[in-house]
Amino acid sequence: MQSEYFIVKLEQGSKEWLEWRHQGIGASDAPTVMGENRFQKPSNLLGQKQSPVTLTNHQNERMALGTQLEPEARALYISRTGNRVEPVCIQSSRYEWLRASLDGLTPNGDAVVEIKCGASAYRRVSEFRAVPDYYYGQVQHILAITGLDSLDFWCYWPGSPAILLPVNRNDMYIEKLIQRELEFWDEVIQGRG
Numbered sequence: 001m002q003s004e005y006f007i008v009k010l011e012q013g014s015k016e017w018l019e020w021r022h023q024g025i026g027a028s029d030a031p032t033v034m035g036e037n038r039f040q041k042p043s044n045l046l047g048q049k050q051s052p053v054t055l056t057n058h059q060n061e062r063m064a065l066g067t068q069l070e071p072e073a074r075a076l077y078i079s080r081t082g083n084r085v086e087p088v089c090i091q092s093s094r095y096e097w098l099r100a101s102l103d104g105l106t107p108n109g110d111a112v113v114e115i116k117c118g119a120s121a122y123r124r125v126s127e128f129r130a131v132p133d134y135y136y137g138q139v140q141h142i143l144a145i146t147g148l149d150s151l152d153f154w155c156y157w158p159g160s161p162a163i164l165l166p167v168n169r170n171d172m173y174i175e176k177l178i179q180r181e182l183e184f185w186d187e188v189i190q191g192r193g
Contacts, residue, residue: 004093005145012087012101013067015055020089022053024097025181027114027145030137033184034177037134046184050191062118069117073156074104080162081152083111092145095178097185100142103154113152114139114167122157131167140177143169 010017031037032045048054070087078084085104092098104113116122116135124132131139131153139151148169155163 004147005090006093008089008091008099010089012089017089017101018055019053021099021101022049024091024099025141025185027100027102027138027141030141030177030181031134033181034137036137039134042184046187046191049188062120066117069156069158070103070115072158073115073117073154073162074113076156076162077104077113077115077152077154077164080164081111083113083152085111085113090145095182098141098145098178098181100145102142105146109146110148111152112142112146112148113154114142115154115156117156119157122155122160122163125153125155125163125165126160129163129165131165136173137177139167140170140173141181143167144174144178 008020010020025033029045032040032042035042074085074087083104083106085106087101087103088105089101090099090105102112103115105111114135116125121132121135135153139153142151143149150166150168153165153167155165
């Protein structure tokens with residue numbers, strides 16, 4: 001599925017960004033919608049989306065550290081690959097609820113990076129040389145919106161060599177993902193009544 005999108009000018013982490021995220025399904029929601037997130041059930045996410053937006057960014061200590069390390073990781077990625085990426089928010093032109101807050105997109109949209117800066121994610125990627133299952137829906141969601149054939153999964157942990165994993169588009173998975181997200185968003189809307 002080739003999907004056209006537009007850039008939404010928002011500062012990630014801002015009140016406006018939290019409101020925008022609440023009005024759709026973001027890339028980080030995709031593993032939960034697909035039942036692949038070991039930390040959250042689809043019913044919990046559904047309840048959050050049906051409730052009024054929470055204007056606080058709930059991050060645990062590890063998530064906050066990952067956010068803090070992201071600019072450093074992005075700079076290293078740019079240096080290593082030559083892809084001059086910037087964090088941006090994008091929204092599908094086809095499905096207004098289909099959204100993503102990207103860690104990095106090139107100005108011409110020909111390359112995208114998903115950055116992970118957690119110690120456990122780094123250990124897992126280092127050991128298996130593959131994207132952990134609980135991030136697979138997230139990267140395929142990004143590929144669904146951007147229409148790209150692949151993205152760079154960049155795993156960074158201070159003091160360790162960064163890991164670059166190209167992740168190919170999986171059209172069969174994306175078809176199931178979009179169908180499930182459509183059904184999920186219909187449930188959200190019905191519950192908001």
